[in-house]
Amino acid sequence: MNIAEKVRVAEQLEKLNVDIIEAGFPISSEGDFEAVKAISKTIKRSEVAALARANPKDIDRAWRRSKEPGFLGSIRLSRPPTSISNIN
Numbered sequence: 001m002n003i004a005e006k007v008r009v010a011e012q013l014e015k016l017n018v019d020i021i022e023a024g025f026p027i028s029s030e031g032d033f034e035a036v037k038a039i040s041k042t043i044k045r046s047e048v049a050a051l052a053r054a055n056p057k058d059i060d061r062a063w064r065r066s067k068e069p070g071f072l073g074s075i076r077l078s079r080p081p082t083s084i085s086n087i088n
Contacts, residue, residue, distance in 0.1 A: 003035045010039045014046045022076060025051040027061040036062075040073060048073035053080075 001009070006024070013021050021043060026033040040048045052058035054077045062075040 003031065003038050006035045007038050007042050010043055010046075010048075014043050018046055020047045020049050020074075022049045022051055023073075026064075027052065027058045033061065049076045050074075051076050051078065053078055 010021050010023060021039065023039040024032040024036040026036050036048070036050050050062035050073065052062040052075050059075065059077070
């Protein structure tokens with residue numbers, strides 16, 4: 001989807017009173033970064049979350065998006081399972 005389509009989906013989710021919209025993964029591409037930024041500027045009632053892996057580059061990229069004026073949202077961190085969870 002392009003940025004305009006992603007914003008339209010987010011607007012529809014907000015109309016459905018979705019509490020948190022996971023808008024994208026800003027480190028993955030410039031397009032995803034810009035889409036998350038555009039969604040953050042458009043959405044007023046729902047919380048907008050940026051997704052990031054638990055590493056400094058991902059968190060920094062998501063944080064740069066979150067410093068936009070009027071931003072209300074969060075950064076959602078994920079991490080891969082540990083080798084302990086892969087033991088049979």
